[in-house]
Amino acid sequence: MSEPRVAVVGGGVMGLATAWALVRRGARPVVLERFGRGHHEGASHGATRNFNNAYAQEHYLDLLVRAREGWDALSDPDGEQLLRLHGLVTHGTSNDLGGGDLSSVHAALTARGIPADLLDGVEAARRWPGMRFEETVLFSPDAGVVRAAAAIERLEALVVAGGGSVRWAEPVERIERRDDGATVHLRSGETVDADVVVVTAGAWTRPLLGDVRLPRLTVTEESPAHFRPTTAGWPSFNHVVDPDTYPAAIYGMPTPGEGVKVGFHGVGPEVDPDARPHRPTLQAELAAYVREWLPGLDPTTAEPISCTYTSTPDGAFVLDRIGSLVVGAGFSGHGFKFAPGIGAVLADLALDAGALAAEPFRVARRSVAGELARADEARADEPS
The missing domain is CATH 3.30.9.10 (D-Amino Acid Oxidase, subunit A, domain 2)
Incomplete structure (x- = not known):
């Protein structure tokens, strides 16, 4: 049985980390990024991000351990x-x-x-x-710290070397869901058909997924x-x-x-x-x-x-599968350090319809009405 065709919408650190996890498992994803290589419009640019491990919650520590394994595997042994x-x-x-x-x-x-x-x-x-x-x-x-800009370059290189592709300056207009997959409609008029579409579009997640039930995402x-x-x-x-x-x-x-x-x-x-x-x-x-x-x-x-920042009301990430869509969103200013772990989780969801992220990251456990009611409350003081 062949691996599912996977498209990743969003080529920041989360999308590239997901694509890298996919190629490591034999898939050949295509990454579609609305801006050009090295842009400063999203949340992944810059030289450094805090590699902060000061967490007590088990779901974050599990993700941290998985991320640390990924960062070690990503590093160039000669550099x-x-x-x-x-x-x-x-x-x-x-x-x-x-x-x-x-x-x-x-x-x-x-x-x-x-x-x-x-x-x-x-x-x-x-x-x-x-x-x-x-x-x-x-x-x-x-x-x-994580060397953020260097991480983006390394991830892209490994995705391409593994048989995936990264298409810069390819804005996505909409995603058409079907029972057997999805079609990604590009601004150029081209379409990309996939069995699964992973959406890691940061601040542009809500416009792309307007009819999908998610917690409120504030940019x-x-x-x-x-x-x-x-x-x-x-x-x-x-x-x-x-x-x-x-x-x-x-x-x-x-x-x-x-x-x-x-x-x-x-x-x-x-x-x-x-x-x-x-x-x-x-x-x-x-x-x-x-x-x-x-x-x-x-x-x-x-x-x-x-x-x-693209933030949820409670600061918790969204990592979930909804039909033929996998969503990674709401990283609330403290997600970059977890990227290899998040990418591995999103790849799990893309390749196995029965896979589940940790319960606090799932959409189903969150009351959208309750989160909207709390949206005006002060954000939790989570370290970045």
Whole structure:
């Protein structure tokens, strides 16, 4: 029996990771991406993403383990690894930090054999003099950053080498579902027939799947910035702050050649992805945070970056199969690190109609009415 024909709509990290997982299993997917190679319109561009492992929920830790295996397999043995494991520092007082407080995250990581230590603020400040701490700090050396742009290039190369294809600048107008598959209609007038279509279209998911029952997907433009460091030895970091002082939780990471990236998690204005203003917001607040908490950065040197989040009301991903469609969506600003694991899950769903993602990621378990009612509530302080 031949493998099903699979089309992947969306050539960001999730679509390419899915295509890579498919070619590893003998399939020959075609990836259709609306923009050209190296574009900055979606959520996968840029040099770095936080490889943050500060989670307590089992479904995220399962995905993290699967992702870590994928990142290791992706790295070129003759070149630089895609993960830079310089460690992750997490601090703050939230009880919803990655699904629990610092003690529960520490317990969940150590139960998995993932190294993690709880430090007092004095010891943490000694280790990382560019940062200020007031309370207990969680440190995991098995974390750091993903080289994001390099990962996209590597994934594309492996997809093509495995017999798949990646078609850049191929906008999809609509997806016509049938009982025995689906037809993808391109703006060019061409059609692509497939047994299964995987949709990993980021901010453009809802327009493509308007009649498909999904949680609400909100697209926002976020404005982190790079700051010039005045000290060396930076880890990646998460900080859950007092919401009466700063707009949201903070994340950050060193980006060689650009500085240290610092950003608020998920508080940008809602935007139309086709009319995105690329206008930085909350820069005064971000500089004030840097001045107070990151004495090893020059707060006057901010170089803002524009990126998008496509978020669900509860911050949980959508990984599910609906007939001949497989949907990967709503990565809510904390999905990139999981990409090889997410790609493997979406490939499972594409190749096996009976496969299921972890229950929290399924559409059926979510009350759309309930999620819409919660849409105006504050987003959970999930680390990026």
